[in-house]
Amino acid sequence: MFDLEFARGTLHDIALAIMMIVYFIRLYWLTRFTAGKERQAPTGRGDTNPRKGFIYSWGNVGMPWAMESTRSKLFLYFQFVIFHLGVTAAIILMFSISFYFKDSPLPPQLALAFKIIIGAAFTVGVIRIIRRIGSKYIRAISSPDDHFSLWLLTTWFLFGYMAAPNNLAGGEWKLLTFFTMGSFFLIYVQFSKISHYLYYPFTRYYLGKSLGRRGVFPIKRFQ
Amino acid sequence: MAKERSHKAQIVIDRLGKKLNRQIVGSLVACVHCGNCTDACHYVLANPGDPTYAPAYKADKIRSIFKRHYDWTGRIFPWWVHAKSLHTDEDLEELKDIVFGKCTNCRRCTINCPMGVDLATFNRMARGLLVSVGVMPEGVAVVSKDQWEIGNQMGVLKEDYVDTLEWLTEEMQMEYPKSPGIPIDTVGADVVYSINPREVKYDPRTISDAAMIFNEAGENWTMPAEDWDMTNFGLFSGDDDLGGGVARRLYEKVVELKGKKLVISECGHGYRSTRCEGPNWAQHDVSFPMESSVITMINYIKEGKIKVDKSKNTEKMTFHDSCNNARSCGLTEEPRELLNLVCENFQEMYPNRTENYCCTGGGGAMSMSEYTPQRLISAKVKADQLKATGASVVVTSCHNCVDGLADLIKHYKLDMKVTQLVNLVANALVIDKPIEVPTEEVSIPAAVTPVVAEAACLQGYKILVADDEPDFVTFVSTVLEDNGAEIIKAYDGNQALELARKEKPDLMTLDITMPGKSGIEVFEILRSDDELADIPVCIMTGKPELRKLIYDRAVKPPEGYVDKPIDEESIILNIRRILELAKSKGK
């Protein structure tokens, strides 16, 4: 029967298993493409190398000052941070309820922390939806998948916010929806733009390695 | 029912699969359509409100093909992820206008993408795919053909190249009789110097300036008589075979000459192609070191091999970073270090280094005249950057940028000129040695030799100046007359032809756009007329994008070609070079 027990148990496990299988297939698919080899002797500043380049490149996500695109739009950068913290929090919440707090509500402080992070992420999700529809630049590059993924996550945040105490007092529909959406999210991830988390380490690694070898990364700014 | 696909479209799709490597696939799948890169692109900034210039929008035109044929979701639910195939030759033409006409592969969006998506790299790949089925701007076809067949981008013949180097040597030896001039094909030299064909054709002063620096440093150097082109159109056309072939020729030449080091003259795409990408395209491990001439010049100064006096370059100068140098080779500090050593008043431009904006002539844009209007619109960003510096000179370490900047300076009517570091270093050189006593045949006093030679260098020559701008005719005529030439003036094409027939000048300068017959028509008639065909012609035009119209003619190309605005020194240098080469060929 499709109830909360099933949603946070069997359904969740099946979704997780599918996600992991497809994750490894995706990884296998990507690594079947050979990596281009660079033969040239290093150029540029002597104080950098491929290793420093890719470490910088990976760390770039936490350095809003490093790129003009984040430096000049800090509001967007903080939206990015909050949104991704929200995803992480919602996933942890799902696992916490499934494995540790199955039969009891979350401790109040923990529930409050989840509510704050996931609630903030929901607000950012709404802002992002408005931007995706309202900005002609973003609209022009958005596919149905882009819109759907954003709506999916934003709605999931909403239910995550409501589900956070893991309290069945008002009925189980909030938790049921949160878990059902969460499971759908886990399966959908690998077939959508959300799979970018899988590619991120690769793209930034190769770009960083190449630009490190050429003395471009780490970027030095002199203003 | 499956939609029919043209033969070319099918080839492009098949070859796309073979071009994919992990880096490119990563860039094709990782975009999250966040739009962060949008404002990084000069095309977007100069065309506000037009989303079709956004990097991610342009990238999606390539990405959609990949998704439709090589990605899971795109193959099953194409509409869901905007996956789209290519079907007709019109689809290919449309893609051509994006990958060649709306992106200079400057990589500014790349370094501004949080995901590390390298659009410039897969845009180049898409160019290569189109080129492989013959879909490309005409200029790309012409230049690629020249580089394949003649061995350099501008189709400079070996005899013209060697003649020019010998003429430059004679020039140097007139001033300094003991100067070694330009050594050609010396075996076992410490430095083999490779150049951009633009230097031979339009800017020989950069060669003589470099020669002066090498000679003053006491360098054991040489220039190859063949396979000397360090530029590589493969970078722009995306044709790895051309890229590899051109790079390999140069590498093999250095080995054949037993050179110890290859020095690459100031050119962003040449440096990137030869120094960085060439070994990858050619699948060739290079056994000798390669360096930019900027580094060579700094080392000469640091090692005390040459002395410079920065008070000889007093104008307020700014520096433009070539995209290839800055974002693909890390060459940002050395040019500044050198500039600070040879000029008194350096003003930084903002943003700069890896964040600098493209000159808009990059990615081969200068050879694609069909996209000139949109290129010049996008150049507004660079023009504003230049203007804000308040400098009167913009220095750059790239020949391509020299052309791109000169074009936008003219278009936006900026009061600036463009120069390169080699010119500034040569100008700042402190030459301790007394001027050498001229050889015995020259019977005039040593101290006045150069001056006298300069003043009367065009004595006895009759030159026809044809241009519809009276001010320009007056300027060129005055310069030439001051140097001893007899001048005939024409203000339209018909008059130019009539006077050429009547006066049989020793040389003719010709504007391209003139009332009556255009310069192109005049040129073709001249070349087809047995009596006039041998008159050397120097094209002087403000429309560099029309260059290919002249070179595409089925007649002998013009002897010289200079872009306006032009200064006095360049006029004299180019006219003298043409006249003396013509004389040596017995015309």
Ligand code: SF4
């Ligand atoms: S910044 Fe990167 S991920 Fe974002 S739209 Fe541009 S290319 Fe895509």
Ligand code: SF4
């Ligand atoms: S590579 Fe340069 S020109 Fe091309 S889209 Fe990116 S920023 Fe624009």
